[in-house]
Amino acid sequence: MTTAEDGWRLTHLGRLLGHAMRRFDERVLHLMAHNIDVPLALSNLAARAQISAAHIHITRHLDLQGARLTDLAQKAGMSKQAMGDLVDQCEAWGLVTRESDPRDARARLVQFTPTGLLWLQAFREAVAQAEKEFRAEVGQDVATVVKIGLEAYAGASG
Numbered sequence: 001m002t003t004a005e006d007g008w009r010l011t012h013l014g015r016l017l018g019h020a021m022r023r024f025d026e027r028v029l030h031l032m033a034h035n036i037d038v039p040l041a042l043s044n045l046a047a048r049a050q051i052s053a054a055h056i057h058i059t060r061h062l063d064l065q066g067a068r069l070t071d072l073a074q075k076a077g078m079s080k081q082a083m084g085d086l087v088d089q090c091e092a093w094g095l096v097t098r099e100s101d102p103r104d105a106r107a108r109l110v111q112f113t114p115t116g117l118l119w120l121q122a123f124r125e126a127v128a129q130a131e132k133e134f135r136a137e138v139g140q141d142v143a144t145v146v147k148i149g150l151e152a153y154a155g156a157s158g
Helices: 013-033 040-047 053-061 069-076 080-092 114-138 140-156
Strands: 096-101 104-112
Touching: 013 040, 013 053, 013 114, 053 069, 053 080, 053 114, 069 080, 069 104, 080 096, 104 114, 114 140
Parallel strands: none
Antiparallel strands: 096 104
């Protein structure tokens, strides 16, 4: 039983941010699963929760010109090993490829495939829709204040 004295454990800012982020990411994945421009196999994977918010790290952090695995992992705040596992899965699904880095023959670049670029566009549309739904639910003024506050807080950490 939660009392007034220990209710803070359920309502502190970190917990609320975590719940909000999971809800947002789940909505984005749902929208992507139902995007008609996403190949059916990927839609099915997303609809069956085989693609998770972790896979979105690649979508979110991979530069259009490609990136080395170590750079991609660093941007996503993940270990190289964990990012390598995600890249392996995304490569098997046809979202990315690993190509030789023209600047260093020993290195490999992770790059979007044409299917991966369709996935990226679906991600862009899903994020825009999820943000629109957030604004409709909490109101434009609150949404603006939340975004400004989160940008300031995130920027203050690094």
